[in-house]
Amino acid sequence: MSKSVVETLLGGALKRITNHELHSNTYLLADPQQSGACVVVDPGLDRERVEAAIADSGWTPMAVLCTHGHFDHVGSTAALQERFGVPVYLRAQDQKTAKLSNFLMAAFKIKARIALPEFTLLADDGASVDVAGRHFTFHALPGHTPGSAGIEVDGLLFSGDSLYARRTALSKLPGEDHDQLRASLKALFAWIPGDTLVLPGHGGTATIDQIHAGNEELRAFMAAAVPA
Template sequence: MSLKLHTVPVTPFAQNCSLLWCDVTLNAAIVDPGGDIERILAEVAARDLKVVKILLTHGHIDHAGATMPLARRLGVPVEGPQREESFWLDQLPNQGQMFGFPPAEAVTPDRWLEEGDTVTLGEETLEVLHCPGHTPGHVVFYSPAAGLLIAGDVLFQGSIGRTDFPRGNHQQLIDAIRGKLFVLPDETVVVPGHGPYTTIGDEKRHNPFVADARYR
């Protein structure tokens, strides 16, 4: 397995921006660059990585706020989320003002992603799962080979994403977690958008919002 991961906490919301790279080619993706561009690029340089794309799980400011200046600086495309997320990506300038973030630009990805799509990174392939509920176009990235899930704000250690934002949908979120994430192997490592890593098995057994008595 040659897929490697390092997370960089960014923005006042301590969002887990993920560096993913193929250890064979050193081709890398930056997932959810919400801000703190220099901090992210320092981690890239320390590992001598070649960033080839930016991946977005969803369009909230703490995940996507630095996308456009970073994409221009690196000369790389933006892939994801699913196209319903234009609702949030178009509002990034307003989100920045609302939450006191630096000015942010609206984002139009070079490639929208849909359920069943794949994203390549050197010799690695990530599967795309559309998991709406927190936001309408939220996607997650799953590597079966690495047993790794980049979950954005869908699933956290002991918690789930908020659904009280515009176009949030609690039932959609629960259905996505149980129907798409909880069918993954129990040992799958979950990298949430905030907070510590967890595993699918632990959340199936212990997460009070979605745990199933069958797994306890």
């Protein structure tokens, strides 16, 4: 499998898979104790590519974590749940978004259709999951979708489509609220350490400090006036 498809980060503990459809990122994060367990974050539409990366890693998934419910981030969840018998975590506010997956795929002229897993729904901001030797916290980041989350773990933030390294993730998809997203990011930036490594749903990685310094599109978005 080429490096353009799977990239190894953090000394081998993290693998990023680039899905073909919409170039979304799927991540595998291994147990720090090297038990062979891992979690899968945002498994996209390329099920075979994701499963091949898991097989190549030699790790065994213990859970699937979803930053939000868009089809390019939950596309392989049902297949992984069936194959590995694992829970799939999603903030409850995004269950409706996930249920719109096949409708949105048709709107994007994507011929494939997906099944959805039995989600384990997280109702509260700051809900946490302990799995594969790590403590994951789901911080509410509504705006891109109503139930978007930033999943924080060990100096990392899986940010989904709420925060990118070098641009913004603005669109006109159902449920997106730019003013709410701006407020969510402002609240996030108020507490998150600058050396936190952001792992976005699309594109490359960067620390919070690097994003502040180099993401001009995001700076312009954050500076925009909120309508009265």
